[in-house]
Amino acid sequence: MAVRANVECCVVQGSYRSRSGEDGPETIVELWCRAREGHSVLLLVHGMRPYLDIAVPGRPTAELPEDIEQRLERVRQTNGVTRVHEPQEKWTELGTKPHWRVEVKQPYAMTNRQGSGVRDKLEDDWETTSADIMFVNRLFYDNDVGPHIRADAEVLWASDSAPEELLATLPETHRGDEARTESAERVRESGGEGLYPVDLIVSCNMTQVTQCEAFPAPFVLFSFDLETSIAEETILCAAAVVQSGDERTEHTFRGSEREILEGLTRLVRESDPDIITGYNIDNFDLPRIESRMKALARGTDIQSASELFGWGRVPVFDADGGRLLPKKDTGRRRTWRIQGRCVLDAWWQARMTLRPQRETLRFVAELLWPERDDLHKLDVDASRMDEEWAKDPDLVLEYCLRDAILPLEILSHIHAVERKEALAAVARVPLEVATAGTTSQWIDSMVIRLADREGVAVPRTSRGGKTEQIEGGYVHEVEAGLQPWVAVLDFKSMYPSIMISNNVCYTTRIDERKRPDEEVPEDAHESPFGASFLPASSRRGLVPQLLEHLMEQRDIHKRALDDAQENGDGSAEMFHDQMQFAVKILMNSFYGVFASNFYRFTHPQLGASITAWARSNIKQIIGQLEDEGHPVVYSDTDSVFVTAPIDESAPTLEPEEGSDREAWDKTCAELIGFGQELAEKYSVEGAELEFEAGLSVFFSHGAKKRYVGRKVWPRSEMLVRGYEVRRSDSFNLLTDVMTGMFELILDGESNEAVQHILQLIKRVRAREVEPADLVISRSCKGRVNPDGSIDFTRVYTNPDGLPFVRAAKQRIAAGLNFTPGMKVGWLVTNGKKSPMTIEAWLQEETGVEQTDYDPEFYAKRIATALGRISEAFGWSADDLLKGNRQATLFSF
DNA sequence: ACCAGTTCCTAC
DNA sequence: TAAGGTAGGAACTGGT
Secondary structure (H helix, E strand, O other), X not given: OOOEEEEEEEEEEEEEXXXXXXXXXXXXXXXXXXXXXXXXXXXXEEEEOOEEEEEOOOOOOOOOOOOHHHHHHHHHHOOOEEEEOOXXXXXXXXXXXXXXXXXXXXXXXXXXXXXXXXXXXXXXXXXXXXXOOOHHHHHHHHOOOOOEEEEEEEEEEEOOOOOHHHXXXXXXXXXXXXXXXXXXXXXXXXXXXXXXXXXXXXXXXXXXXXXXXXXXXXXXXXXXXXXXXXXXXXXXXXXXXXXXXXXXXXXXXXXXXXXXXXXXXXXXXXXXXXXXXXXXXXXXXXXXXXXXXXXXXXXXXXXXXXXXXXXXXXXXXXXXXXXXOOEEOOOOOOOEEOOOOEEOOHHXXXXXXXXXXXXXXXXXXXXXXXXXXXXXXXXXXXXXXXXXXXXXXXHHHHHHHHHHHHHXXXXXXXXXXXXXXXXXXXXXXXXHHHHHOXXXXXXXXXXXXXXXXXXXOXXXXXXOOOOOXXXXXXXXXXXXXXXXXXXXXXXXXXXXXXXXXXXXXXXXXXXXXXXXXXXXXXXXXXXXXXXXXXXXXXXXXXXXXXXXXXXXXXXXXXXXXXXXXXXXXXXXXXXXXXXXXHHHHHHHHHHHHHHOOOOOOOOHHHHHHHHHHHHHHHHHHHHHHHHOOOOEEEEEOOEEEEEOOOOOOOOOOOOOOOOOOHHHHHHHHHHHHHHHHHXXXXXXXXXXXXXXXXXXXXXXXXXXXXXXXXXXXXXXXXXXXXXXXXXXXXXXXXXXXXXXXXXXXXXXXXXXXXXXXXXXXXXXXXXXXXXXXXXXXXEOOOEXXXXXXXXXXXXXXXXXXXXXXXXXXXXXXXXXXXOOXXXXXXXXXXXXXXXXXXXXXXXXXXXXXXXXXXXHHHHHHHHHHHHHHHHHHOOOHHHHHHOOOOOOOOOX
C-alpha cells in the first residue's frame, strides 16, 4: 500500500527524465531538495507535458485563414507533436490573436538537431512563442511556486536518516538498506533513475506541489581543497570539511591519487551535500580533479570514472551515467554543474562582496580575521609544493585542511548561503539558479509566469547583434573646492518608480506601425524621448505590476526586520534582512535587463524612455532649486546636492567634546529642516524625493563622480565616492594618506594636509615605507588554452604593454595559480622605463620577502593623485614633489 | 608636452 | 557562443 507524506523543502536543483510508457511519452521532473527537518529529498513530479505555442504570423485578421484546419492538421502530423490544444487569445506585438498550444513528445523533440525539431519545423509557417523555456522552469511558472515548496507525495524509499516519525509509518519494503533493491525498482517504475543517494525519495503529481512560506533550509555544505604537484600536475593530498548546521566533520586524504579521489567521492556521496564550496574550485580544483580522473580512469568507462569523480546526486549503477560526473557547462558559464547540488565558490563570493585588493585566500583571511594568526599564518611555500610535501607531508596536510575550513568561514561571514536562498525565494527559482544563473533568468522567472497568467505570448530571446547605445543618466558638473552645509536628496528607487508611474512595459508601448488599429488614449504617458505608453487604465504592464509587488514586499520585510530587531530575534532579523536586500537587488535589475538589447521582452524605446524621464526629472528639480536661490553643487542620475541657506557666521566645524555645542546643534537642525522640507516639497506621486544625508561640508577637486563630505545626518561619518580611497587598484599608502588628507581638508586644515603629504613623499624617497603598502593590483583577463596555459593575446591588443599581464606571467612562471579574471599584485621597480618594469607580489604565497621598488615612481604617483586635490588650495603635483610653492596664488 | 587608444574600476 | 545598463575618471603605452 502506498504511504503518503507531506514534505516541506527547498529545491536545490531540478532536472528531468523522459520515458515512453504504455500511455505514451512521459516527462518526469526531478527535484533535489533539502527538507525543513534536515533530511535530503528527491521529488519526482509527474503530469507535465512539454509544449510551445503557435500563431498565424503577422497582424491578426478578422477571420482565420481559410485553410487553418489543414494547417493545423499538418501540425498534428508533424513528427514529435502529440497534441494540439484549442486556441486561446494572446497578446503579441502585432496585436491579440489566437494561439494554439502544441504538445511535443519530449523536451528534446522541441529543438533536436539538424533543424528537425518541432520548433524549427513549425517556424516556417507559424509564429512560435513560449518555445525556449527550459522544461523544469515550467513547473515553477505553471504551478506558480518558488524554491520553498510543499508536496503531498508518495514515499518510494526512505533511508535510516529520514525522520523517525516518517520511518515509523513505512513498511519494511520501503525503508533502509535491506529494501534497496526492490525500492530502486519502485523508483524506476515511478520514472526515476534508481536509488538516488538521498535520504528520502518521493513521487507526486504536479498538482500536489504547492508554494510554502520561505524558511531558512538546513543545507549541508561540503568544502574541499587539493594540494597539487607543480612539476607533475598530480594531486598530492586533499582535505574536506562537511558542515551541517553547527556541526563540522573534518577529513584528510593521502596515498595514491586514485585513493584520494575515491575517498573524496565516497565522502561526497555519503555526506550528501547540497552545496559544494572551496577557494577557486571552479577554476582550479574541479578542473584538476577532472583532468586527473581522465588520466586515471580506464578508458571511457563511466563506472571507473564515477568512482573517481561521481559527485552527481544520481545512482551509481545506471547505464545513463553521464549525470554522475560534474561538468563545466558549455558556453561561458562561470561555474560547474554538479547534478543535484550547487557549486558556490568562496573565491567568487568573497570577490563580489568584499572587493578585496588581492584575492589570495591568505589575503582574504587576513582581511576578515586580522587577529587570528592561526588562519593566515604562512608555514608552507605554495610555489614549492613538491619540496614541502617531500619534507613534511603532515604539515602540508594540515595546511590543506585549513584551506578547506576557510571557505566555510568566509561563506558564513558574508552570509552567502542565506543571501542566495533569499534571492532564490524572491525570484522564485531553484537555489542553483540563484547561485549560478544570470540576471535575465531571475527576471524571466518573475515575468514569464505573469505573462502566462495575463495572456501575453512569450517571445524568444532575440539573437540580434549590437544596437545603438541608449543615453544614460545625467551628471552635473562640479566645481573644485569646499562647500559648506549641503543637503543630499535622492529619488527613491528612481528607475523602478518611473517604470511604475509611467506604466513602462513591453506590453504597453504604443507602436502605431505594428498595431495601427490600437486605440491610443489621450492620457498615454509620453516620454521626453518620444515613445508613448498606454495608461494603466487601458492595460496594466507586466513590469509595473511586478515592481509594485516587489516594493510592497520590501516594505513588509523591512517592517518585519524592525520587529525582529526589537524582539531580539536574531534568526528572523537575518531572514528579513536578506529578503529585503534580495528584493532590492531584483528591483534594480529590471531596468538593466529591459534596457539590454537581447532580452525577450525588450525594445530600445523602453530603456531610452526610462532614462529620458530620469534626466528630465532631475534637471527640472535642479532648475527649480536654482531659481529659488538654492545652488546645486552636484547631481548624479537620481541625486541632488543642494547648498543649504545657512548664515555665514554659523560654525562649520563640530566643536570639541564638552565645549559649547549650541550653535553647532542649531545649524545641524537647520540643515536637517531644510533637507526634509525640500524632500517634501519636491516629492510627487511616483517620484518620491528623499532627504538622504546632511553634510556640514562637501569637497570635490572638480571631477564628476569624485567627492567627499562630512556627514552630520543621519550619522556622523565621512562620505567618500570615486577617489582612490574607494578603489581596489590603489595601494595602501596612497589610500591611507588620502583618507587623512580628506579628514584635514574637511576640518579646514588644508595647510596641515599639505605638510603631511610633503613628509610622506620624503619618507617614500628615503625608502622608509613598507613595500607591502605599495602593492598595486588589478584584475587580469586571459583565455585558458586546452593544455591549461593562458593566452593573453586573444583578450589584449598589446598584452606585454600592460603591467598586470606581466605580473600574471611572473606568477605563472613562479608556479603559482593564475585564473583569468583574478586580481594580481605588483611593485613598480622602475617607472622611468616604458613600459615600466614591475615585480609580481608573491610574498603572501611564498613567504619570500620582497623589498625592491622605485621610490621616485611612487613619490610621483602619490603627488599626482594628491596634487589633484591640493590644487584647490594652491599646491600642484609639481609643488608637492619639489616641496615648496613657486608662487602663492591664495593664502590660507 | 601632448595626444589617441586601451584598460580597469567606480557611481549611479 | 551568452549576455542587466550608461557615464565618467584615471593610469598607462606608444606615438608625435
